[in-house]
Amino acid sequence: MKRKLLFALGAFFIFTIAALAQTKVSGVVYDNANQPLPYVNVYFKGTNEGTITDENGKYYLESKNTYTDLTITFVGFAPKEVHLEKNVNYNMKVTLAEANELKEVVLYSGKTSKKNNPAIDILRKIWERRRKNGLNMFKQYEYDKYEKVEFDLNTVDSAMMKSRLFKGMEFIFDQVDTSNVTGKTYLPIFINEALSKVYGDNVASKKKEKVSANKTSGFDNNQQILAFIKDLYAQYDIYNNYLKFFDKDFVSPLSRTGINVYNYVLADSSYIENKWCYNIVFYPRRKGELTFKGNFWVNDTTFAIKKIAMSASKSANINWVKDIYIEQDFDVLNDSVFLLKRDHMMSDFALNKKETSKGVYGKRTTLFRDYVFDKKKPEEFYAADVNFNDESIYGKSDEFWDENRFESLNKDEKGVYKMLDTLKTVPKFKRMYTLVGTLSSGYYQMDHFDYGPIFSTVGYNVIEGLRLRTGGRTYFGQNDPWRIEGYTAYGFKDNQFKYGISGKWMVDKKNRIILAGGNRRDIEQIGVSLTATNDVLGRSFASSSLFSSGSNNQLTSINFSTFSAEIEPVKNLVLRTSFNYRTLKSADPQLFSLDYWLDPLDHSKGTNGFTKQYEYGFMIDYTPKRRTIGYGVERSDVDYNYARLFLNYSQGIKGIFGSDFDYQKLQFYYRQPVLVGGFGRLFTTFEAGKIFGTVPLGLMGVVPGNQSYFLIENTYNLLDYYEFVTDEYVSVHLEHNFNGRLFSRIPGLRNLNLREIIGIKGIYGNVSQKNIDLNASNLVYRSPEDIYWEYHAGVGNIFKVLRIDAAWRGNYLSMPGASKFTVKASFGFFF
Known part of the structure; x- marks a missing residue:
């Protein structure tokens, strides 16, 4: 008996050693x-x-x-x-x-030749077959997917563990482990798991994913963190020419343009799972470009990828990300079809790229199984849900997850759920979490009320002098079906209180039918956007910037009320109707006038500087491929790299509530980001509009100037406020960001990771004689009949946060007080 027990213990000991x-x-x-x-x-x-x-x-x-x-x-x-x-x-x-x-085999070192290179010969075969491999071989497909995303603090050392920052929270270090990619110690701080079914139709170019279960630890109600994670979820196909990570387009090593930015070497050949494969190593030709280094194994007959491992070059022009590591494995089906089995991506986020710098790992592991092919679904099956949110998805039991996740969690991943639940009860951690949330969202959360936005607390303009603002909004969660928001402000020079209040209520979640209304009484710089907005609490940067160039005294006192109803019948297509009433008068008639003649043909009847106007409007807003988070009355964008088409019609009706004018306005706005073959991104903006009828200055179209020291989108850098006025216009803005592609080829600049930007803006406009005759203000109407244009060139990513642009006026140089050259800046945190 003792011998059997001793043998069993010995066998257990050996098994344990082998397992570990x-x-x-x-x-x-x-x-x-x-x-x-x-x-x-x-x-x-x-x-x-x-x-x-x-x-x-x-x-x-x-x-x-x-x-x-x-x-x-x-x-x-x-x-x-x-x-x-x-x-x-x-x-x-x-x-x-x-x-x-x-x-x-001919071996290469340094820069490899593009001719007589066996690796490139194999690469050409991959290009020929890439649309004939994997899922592309079938008309329809479906499969099960399991995705796990995890965030970890990395480079955890004894100094960090003893830091005063973690005093009272030392128990979290019980979960410390070592990365199998970098060898650094790490501490899990967040984990998310999702199970889903993916359907696709290659004939109709349709794809749909249905999530059946989702489980999150930690910061599950923070919109900013969830948006960041959603961007990490971005899918990619290694066969595509460009792979998008963190809003940057990396050149894929399998790209048709890869031979211009990569060196390729045929390094080895071997059997992998009874398939003869070639091993090709690739690495960048130049520093500073958005490229990878790594290797892949490719089959010798189908030229399908069996396995690929790659990491972003440390010199790549990307901020806050020290490493990106990607691994994909493919299964062989029916001896010839290669299907994705496992996809692993790891990112190392840090303030700098030094080896010893501390940061956060973001890891995503996706597993695929149970492929089914050529099972056709009806066309309506692929229609995108406008606003579907099934709460039961998030309430699955631990037993469900143990039975259904594709692979078991390791001890650290299991421990992070319990650790974070405990951590959220620690007062010190809750204070740290609140601080980070406040800085990122601009609101300070107090139970179900958010105070803010805190960055709008202080302002200044000529009329109000120093301006202080306080306000807030209701907030129960990211899926709130209603929200109320308001503010009050006080100017120490005009000694007046201002206020604004608005409310939104989603009466139908499925089609996002939203009713909204509000009222604002404030002082504004109108005419800072060609395309109208009826955001009742919106306030332009021009109205209360602390610093401005030139005179900023052409401000208007506004009393604006609105009621609107909108619906989203199709994903990302919003239809809205609105009823608006506003009164306009000069904030200081001694400095600026909004007067118009009561009778343009008989000036003896005098003028009026107080405009009352009722307006009915209808709007169409289409944003294809826009990605959002949240299902409530307000949603957050994941990124802004989507097209937007906006059509707005509004009609002023004289007599209603004492309204003064009859007119119709038609406005069109189109914005399109375009990827230009690895040379960065071109942003194009087109606007056009026309006013049918006779209106005073307060209702005219004003070409938006920019009298601040900062870059403001869709304004003209060399124009002052009210320098041009129109009642019909066509405007085009073109701006191209090379993302450092040019600087990466210049010695001495390539290591600075700077990014070059160029752009040009132009507008044509006119003013009808009737509107000129109606004008009784101290402003002489001038329209850009000869197409006003300006151009700019800038350098971005200075110290990772600063962009500086120089801008030149192209014409109208002889106008009194015309600005011919300016330098403006902007700050932002971008990858």
């Missing part, structure tokens, strides 16, 4: 001159488990299995095998000797 066995290796690879070698292949001998050294020759490799030898290869150097003395071997120094003799 791991091999971890890190170090640097050098050449004979003791210089680090980048992009070197490092593999466990006899396996496909490996990695590639970074730009500094460093590598980290980890496996759940036990291995005793490494194989290290690099083009132009003799292969080397290194024996591992133990399971964990850190800081190993390996020196490769240059090859004395090259056999069989």
Whole structure:
């Protein structure tokens, strides 16, 4: 009996050791001159488990299995095998000797040739077959998907653990582990899991995903964090020419333009799961470009990718992201079809790209299984839900997840759910969380009331002098079906209180039928946008900026009331009707006049400087491919890289509530971001409008000037307020951001990660004689009949947050007081 017990204990001990066995290796690879070698292949001998050294020759490799030898290869150097003395071997120094003799395959080092290169010959075969591989081989498809997203604090060391910042929260460090990609210690702080079914129709070019379960730990009610995570969820196809990560378009190593930015080397060939495959290594031709380094295995007959591993070049022109690592594995179906089985992406977010800098890992792992093909669905099946939110998706039990997730959570992932539930009860953590949430959203949350926006608290203009504002909104969660918002402000020069209040109520969630109304009494700089807005609480930067160039005394006192109803019958298509009433008068008639003649043909009847106007409006707003979060009365955009078409019709009716004028206004706005083949992004904006009828200055179309020191979208940098007035106009803005593509080719600039921007703006407009005759203000109407235009050039990403533009006026140079040149800036946090 004792012998059996001893044998059982011994077997258990051996099994436990085997189960826990791991091999971890890190170090640097050098050449004979003791210089680090980048992009070197490092593999466990006899396996496909490996990695590639970074730009500094460093590598980290980890496996759940036990291995005793490494194989290290690099083009132009003799292969080397290194024996591992133990399971964990850190800081190993390996020196490769240059090859004395090259056999069989031509090897390349440095920049590889585009001619007579077997790797590029294989790449051309991939291009030919990329639309004939995988899911593209079938008319329809469907599959099950499991996705796991996790955020971790990384580079957790003893100094961090002892920091006063974590005093009282030391228990969180019980979850510390080591990354199998970078070898750094990390602490899980967030995890999200989702199960879904994906359907696609290649004939109709349709795709739909139905989420069946979702589970989140930690900050599940923070809109900003959820928006950030949603962007991390962005799907990509390695066969596409460009892969979008964090609003940047990286050139795919499988791109048809890849040979212009990558070096390719045929490094090896081997059987993988009974399939003969070639191994191709790729690395950037130049620093500073949005590229990757890595390798892939490709089948020799179908030229489908079997496995790919790649990481973004550390010199890539992207902010706040130190590393991006991607791994994809494909299964072989019916001996010839390669289907995605596993997709893993890891990002290292940090303030800088130093090796020792602390930051946050963002990791997404997606698993795919149970593929079904050629099962057609009706066309209406793929119609996008306008506003579907099933709360039961988020309430699945732990038992459900244990049975249905595709792979088990490790101990750290299991622990993060409990750890974060405990952490949210710690007062110190709640204070830190509130501070971060306030800075990111601009609102300070107090139970179900948000105070803010705090960044609008202080302002200044000529009429009000110093202006203080306080306000807030109701907030029960991101899916609130109603919301009330209001503010009050006081000017210390005019000694007047102003206020605004608005409310929104979603009466139908499925079609997003929303009723809204409100009233505002305030002082405004009108005419800062060509396209009208009826946002009752909207306030332009021009109305209360602390600093402005030129005179800012042409302000208007407004009393504006509105009621609207909108519906979203189709995803991202909004129809709205509104009823508005406003009164307008000059905030200071001594400085600025809105007067008009009571009878343009008989001036003896005098003037009126007080306009009363009722207006009915109808609007169509279409934003294809817009992505949002939240299902409530207000939603947050994930990003702004979507097209927008906006059509607005409004009609003023004389006599209603004492309204003064009859007229019709028609306005059209179109904005389209365009990816220009790896040379950055072009943003095009087109606006056109016309007023039918006779109206005074307060209701005219004013070409938006910019008298601030900052860049403001859709304004003209060299124009003052009211410099041009129109009742019909056509405006075009073109701005191209090269994202550092040009600077990356200039020595001395490529390491600064600057980004170049160029643009041109132009507008044509006219004023009818009837409107000129009606004008009795001290402003002489002038319209851009000869097409006013200006152009600008700028440098962005200065210190990662600053953009500076120089702008020049193209014509109307002889106008009195005309600004011919200016420099403006803007701040922002962008990847």
